[in-house]
Amino acid sequence: GGRFAQALPRGFAKTSIASRAALWSVLNAHRKYVVIYCSNAGAAEKLVEGMKQELENNPLLLAMFPSSVFPIRCLDGKPQGTTSQTYRGELTKQKWRAHQIVLPTIPGCLASGSVIEAKAVNASRGSQHTTPAGVVLRPDFIILDDPQTDEDALNPSTVAKIVRKIKRSVLRSGGHSASTACVANVTVIEEDDVAESFLNDPSWMAVRFKMMQSMPTNLEKHWLGTYREIRQNFDKSDSGSRRRALQSSLEYYIENRKDMDEGAKASWEWCYNY
Numbered sequence: 001g002g003r004f005a006q007a008l009p010r011g012f013a014k015t016s017i018a019s020r021a022a023l024w025s026v027l028n029a030h031r032k033y034v035v036i037y038c039s040n041a042g043a044a045e046k047l048v049e050g051m052k053q054e055l056e057n058n059p060l061l062l063a064m065f066p067s068s069v070f071p072i073r074c075l076d077g078k079p080q081g082t083t084s085q086t087y088r089g090e091l092t093k094q095k096w097r098a099h100q101i102v103l104p105t106i107p108g109c110l111a112s113g114s115v116i117e118a119k120a121v122n123a124s125r126g127s128q129h130t131t132p133a134g135v136v137l138r139p140d141f142i143i144l145d146d147p148q149t150d151e152d153a154l155n156p157s158t159v160a161k162i163v164r165k166i167k168r169s170v171l172r173s174g175g176h177s178a179s180t181a182c183v184a185n186v187t188v189i190e191e192d193d194v195a196e197s198f199l200n201d202p203s204w205m206a207v208r209f210k211m212m213q214s215m216p217t218n219l220e221k222h223w224l225g226t227y228r229e230i231r232q233n234f235d236k237s238d239s240g241s242r243r244r245a246l247q248s249s250l251e252y253y254i255e256n257r258k259d260m261d262e263g264a265k266a267s268w269e270w271c272y273n274y
Helices: 014-027 041-057 059-064 066-073 079-083 150-154 156-170 194-199 219-232 239-255 257-261
Strands: 003-007 033-038 100-102 115-120 141-145 181-186 205-208 212-214
Touching (some): 003 194, 014 041, 033 041, 041 115, 141 156
Parallel strands (some): 033 141
């Protein structure tokens, strides 16, 4: 029933974290019904497609969770086979929809029949699933994955509408008998936007991750001084001139790397293309 908001910079793999967390929680049988809420339906379908690719192609998942993943591999990428697939004469009842994955029903498997969904925030009602045994499942873990767009963040009335939708519908989608756990992966775009509404809510735990934990000691001297002058000194009408400026700035960095990196500490060391 906990509430946890974490703010991360752009490019810090929020969606990858959300999708892997959903797979981890259901495959390990920590949760039975996980819903990820996105800013729109297109983002939700793209996220589900990524999880399908993991289940169909990741050899580590097959090795670690064969009873859940092997029946999926047996479909050979043909989702229409879910309606007729059987195990020991009984239908596996798995579903492979644009917005929903229902894992196969396999006796003895703790993750049997678990559900992962991704939806737009404005489509938060009606989240429930009935198992082959007739048990009605409601979400027991919710992930908010960047529930606002850049345009949403600029409009205070839209921000208020999204926050109200999350509080009144999304967080209550688990029913009245239990408090549904929720993690919000967000990026602050504007002051008092949707992200800050939850980061500043006293009833939520919250943490903010910076791109840089500390900036370089010689920021003004090198990065904002000589390095910037070299990097920006090119003929804007000549693409070759720009490439030469970039190469020259790189050479300057290599020559002065120790001084330029002094005091700098990145939150995520591998957050760039080596």
